[in-house]
Each structure stands twice: as structure tokens, then as C-alpha cells.
Amino acid sequence: MAAPPRVLAWKHFSEVAEELFKVLGRSELAWAQQMWGYLAKAGLCTVDSELDRCRVCLRFIALACVYRDFCALAWKKRLSPHFHEWAVYLDLHPLRLGQLLGANAPLPEAKRDEDLVHAAVQVLANRERTELHRALVHALGNPSRLFITMWRTREHPAGTAGAAKDKHETDDQILNDLSFEKIDAYEYVSKGFVTATPPPGV
Template sequence: MESSTKIITWNEVESAADQVFDLWIDNLSELKWAKDAWEILTTSGLTTYCNEIERPEKLIYFLSLAGIYRDFWCLAADECWEIEYKEIADSLGIGIEAFNKQQLIKYIDLIQEDTDIENNFYTFYNSCFQELADENREIVYSSLLQGFGNVSGFFVSLWRSGQNNSVSTQTYYDDEDDSFEENKEIYESDQDILNTVTPEKLRAFEWIEEECYPCQ
């Protein structure tokens, strides 16, 4: 009998995404980027699974996505934070079934030898999930690079996910009211984003060129 394949849809990870992609005050742009990225992974077949053994392995790609997002803003705007991988995994319903063989051995050793396991349990889980996320980052990176077209497209997509990063206000004179207004929104074009260079933006661009290596 052939096993039927299933897809982990955006709706299944949206709740976790709302907690993860929440750097700016209004995270709608962040969630849009995360949804677009997840759909790219889906198109690449990375969210497809055949059974419940494969499902946790595919959800690890979401953790990789979170790591890429965090590292981008750490480099592009010095907005750095510690990702709580264990909390994200809990939200996605991932447990030790996602661990690799080496991690499972460490887990058993910890249970048998650690007299203070309750305090060290969270740290151990968090470390394991971060390792898995980092190990799978290259796969996620390759899919996103293809989905966004190239390094420039990848960079622009991430930059636009930041609140107001692609919008500025300009003071202008209103002839009818004989007054100055400061609420005219100016949207940056892709070329504006790429050609307005800062040391931080250059650092983030080069990081994408270097396959989004883990920074945390």
C-alpha cells in the first residue's frame, strides 16, 4: 500500500509564527515574510511528509527559518535576541522524536546521571533544537534563495519585513491649507533599498551571500 503524502500548511504553524516573528511593534510585515517563506518551502517540497515520523523532521525547517530571520536583523540593524527554540518546538508539538541518535544518547545519559535534571532539562532541549535548526539551515537557505530569485531579492524581502523600513515620511507644503504636513509616506523601491548602503546592511547582504550561516 502506498502511503499518502500530507503538507504542513501555514495555518498549522501560524500560531508559532506570531510568537517568533514579532520584533517590531506591528508584526504584520514580519508575518507576511514568514508566510511567503513557508510557501516557498512548501513549493520546494520541504513541508511534505508521509507519516508522523517524518512530520517533526519537516517542522524543524520552521526553526531554521526563525534562526535565519533573527540573524538577519541582528546583522542588519543590531536587533539581536535569544531564540527560545524549546518554546517554539512546544508550540509546534515537536518533542524528542525529532532528536538525532547522538542527541537521544545524551538525553538518556542526562536522565540517568543528572541529579538536577529539572533545572537542566530546558537548557538541554533548547540546545538540541538549536543544533537541529542550524544543521538544516543550508537546505532552507537554498530553497529561499531560489524562491526569492537571488541574493538581492532575498535581502529585499527580509528588509521589507521590518516595520517602516521601507517607508519614510516627508515634510511637504500644502497649498490649500497653507501649512506644512509631515505624514506623506514615501515607499522605497527595491533599488532604493539596495543602493542605500550602510555598514550594517552591507554586513547582512554579505551574510546572505555566504549562505546565512548561524550567528547565535
């Protein structure tokens, strides 16, 4: 008898979340938890098989990559992804990754299994970007609202010592006080989390 479907809530990833999302050391974990809640409501975190569990874990990795790419564009904070390590943390078996990839997925030649896993996770996580974007824009109303939530991750969490020193910006200020970096980051969000150049670590 098959197990009933279950949701991989944020607590399932709490031990690895900081490793994947921490870039600024401010509000990014709170942002990620909120976004994961939206994805759960959209049905994107529900599993009823081991293959489903791997797919949902890849969505978690994809959300982290989306955020890291945003930081690289908005604030030049670039952190290379560690796809093989993340696969180990999340217990993603190479066989399941191969099932999700399919027989004709283009992967680079690699001498080490670790490099193949890295490439496979990268390809699979990138496939999830469109679905993540659709769900988050639907939850928040429009790409501008999504951009604002991502931009505010540079603020310290409310109630901390750093929060008192933050320069609080209104939503209008965030959207209208422009810089080249902010324009690039906004286009990235508005166009479906697609970068013009490959993310660092490719």
C-alpha cells in the same frame, strides 16, 4: 496502511507564528508566510510520518531563526530564541529530536532536560539553514532578491496607518544605499544564512 503524504501549510503554524517571527511588529509575518509557501512548493513541507513532521517543524523554527539573525545584523534588533518553549508549542518529542540528531551529535552538558531540548533544537534548526537558503534563492532568483524581501519587512503592511508614513525605497535604493549594518546583513543572506558569531541565546 500508511497515511498519504500531506503538506504542513502556513495555517498549521498560525497560532505560534507571531511568537517565533515577531521582531519589528511590521511585515515580518507576511514575509514568513510567503517564504513558507516557497518552501512548500520546493517539497520541504511535506510529511508522511511523525519524524517528518518534526523535521518540517524544525524548518519552521529555522526560518524564524534566520529572520531573527537578519534583524540583529540589519537593525540591531536582537531577540533570544526560546527553543525549548517552541518545541513544546510544536509538540516536538525528545525521542524524535534524538532520532534526528543521531548518536554522535555534539551537545553541551546539561543538568535539566529543558536545556538538552534547547540545545538539540538549536543544532537541528541550524542544520536546515543551507537547505532553506537554497530553496528560497531558487524561488526568488538570486540572493539580492531574497535580501530585498527581508529588508522590506521593516515596512508596515499595505493599507495600514503606518504604511502611509513609511519611506518607500526602490529595490535599487535598498541595494545601493549602504551602511555597515546593511553590508553585514547582505553578506549574511548571500553566504547562506551563516553568521560570523553565534546568534543571541546560544
